[in-house]
Amino acid sequence: MNATSTYRYELTTLDASIDALRSMLPASELLYSVKANPHPEVLRRSVEKGLSIEVSSHGELALAIASGAVPRDIVCTGPGKSDEYLKLACDSGSCVSVESMDEIDRLNALYAATPARLLLRINASRRSSKARLQMTGVASQFGVDEEQAHDAVKTIHHGPHSFVGVHLYMGSNVDEEDALFEQFQIGIELAASFETYATDRFTVDLGGGFGHPFARPGERPMWPGLRERLQEVLGAHENWNVAFESGRYIASACGTLTMHVREVKWSKGIRFAIASSGVNHLGGLAGLRRIPPVRAQAAADAGFDTTETTRLAGPLCTPVDMLNPLFDGACDVGDEIVIPNVGAYGLNASLANFLGHPYPVEQVTDGGEIVSTTRLTTIREEVTP
Numbered sequence: 001m002n003a004t005s006t007y008r009y010e011l012t013t014l015d016a017s018i019d020a021l022r023s024m025l026p027a028s029e030l031l032y033s034v035k036a037n038p039h040p041e042v043l044r045r046s047v048e049k050g051l052s053i054e055v056s057s058h059g060e061l062a063l064a065i066a067s068g069a070v071p072r073d074i075v076c077t078g079p080g081k082s083d084e085y086l087k088l089a090c091d092s093g094s095c096v097s098v099e100s101m102d103e104i105d106r107l108n109a110l111y112a113a114t115p116a117r118l119l120l121r122i123n124a125s126r127r128s129s130k131a132r133l134q135m136t137g138v139a140s141q142f143g144v145d146e147e148q149a150h151d152a153v154k155t156i157h158h159g160p161h162s163f164v165g166v167h168l169y170m171g172s173n174v175d176e177e178d179a180l181f182e183q184f185q186i187g188i189e190l191a192a193s194f195e196t197y198a199t200d201r202f203t204v205d206l207g208g209g210f211g212h213p214f215a216r217p218g219e220r221p222m223w224p225g226l227r228e229r230l231q232e233v234l235g236a237h238e239n240w241n242v243a244f245e246s247g248r249y250i251a252s253a254c255g256t257l258t259m260h261v262r263e264v265k266w267s268k269g270i271r272f273a274i275a276s277s278g279v280n281h282l283g284g285l286a287g288l289r290r291i292p293p294v295r296a297q298a299a300a301d302a303g304f305d306t307t308e309t310t311r312l313a314g315p316l317c318t319p320v321d322m323l324n325p326l327f328d329g330a331c332d333v334g335d336e337i338v339i340p341n342v343g344a345y346g347l348n349a350s351l352a353n354f355l356g357h358p359y360p361v362e363q364v365t366d367g368g369e370i371v372s373t374t375r376l377t378t379i380r381e382e383v384t385p
């Protein structure tokens with residue numbers, strides 16, 4: 001059984017997710033977070049839809065520029081930025097979200113000749129009570145603690161670069177309106193105390209964390225009151241350039257993964273189905289207990305006998321490669337398993353190189369028309385010691 005697994009990304013679904021998110025936000029800039037899905041066509045379409053871009057590495061920055069993003073509309077984030085990354089950010093005229101005092105010192109010392117616009121990423125002291133993955137309010141490798149933030153801004157002021165605003169990112173995969181609103185409200189209140197330092201129009205990047213179902217059937221969530229509630233709080237700050245970021249909400253729905261059952265076997269009374277994809281193609285982060293086991297689209301609809309439970313495993317030589325220990329459907333050899341909502345944190349968040357299986361095919365469609373069909377490979381290059 002050599003059937004290949006295939007990721008499909010439908011660009012009109014990407015459009016619909018972008019439009020849905022925009023409809024729930026007040027007038028603002030929206031950034032696409034490349035780490036959710038760096039496929040060049042996804043990135044290009046996001047740029048065409050007028051999104052700005054958030055990158056977290058040198059590689060993502062190079063890719064964003066190559067995909068047509070205007071450097072002025074790119075924000076470079078990430079802890080422990082390499083010199084190479086900072087250099088490309090400054091040379092290209094991208095905005096840098098600085099995450100530490102050390103980073104400010106390096107920017108001042110190394111890249112004074114190419115002054116950059118800097119956002120200061122702040123680890124807010126007040127924590128949102130509701131966000132699931134806490135990235136703020138507690139000890140963190142991200143950003144500068146709120147207590148140090150005023151000193152950090154003064155250090156920026158004494159150097160060649162300009163301080164344009166603040167950046168907050170408080171959590172991920174938040175699916176309740178109250179929780180989203182609460183974290184943005186905390187961010188807005190905190191940002192206000194930094195406005196006087198801004199040399200240009202004050203930018204307040206409030207982050208995001210907009211939740212979306214992952215690897216299971218489910219509609220994109222809607223938060224009908226969010227826009228109005230945010231408009232009210234932002235009413236006093238009409239001159240701000242407010243920004244939001246999203247990877248998951250924007251890209252999740254556009255992607256599905258189709259894999260095949262290669263083999264079915266029994267062990268001590270338990271039925272195992274071995275699929276053509278495992279944590280090398282999907283849900284690598286699930287192995288790190290960050291995301292729930294993947295769920296295939298209602299197997300019963302496809303006529304499977306749901307009274308029988310199968311353990312759905314991937315083809316990797318590790319017990320970690322369990323896509324679903326309670327797969328509700330007796331799938332047989334050759335059956336297709338379609339996993340929806342994997343356009344974000346799918347292939348690129350997986351353990352693709354582990355065990356040397358081929359990458360899945362990635363096919364991009366636009367209204368059903370095929371735009372590209374490709375497969376990634378890994379190349380080993382010579383490095384001068």
Ligand SMILES: *Cc1c(COP(=O)(O)O)cnc(C)c1O
Nearest residue numbers: 033169172173209245246247248
């Ligand atoms: C990961 C990340 C994002 C994107 O998060 P999603 O949950 O995919 O929307 C945005 N901003 C920063 C700083 C991040 O680290």
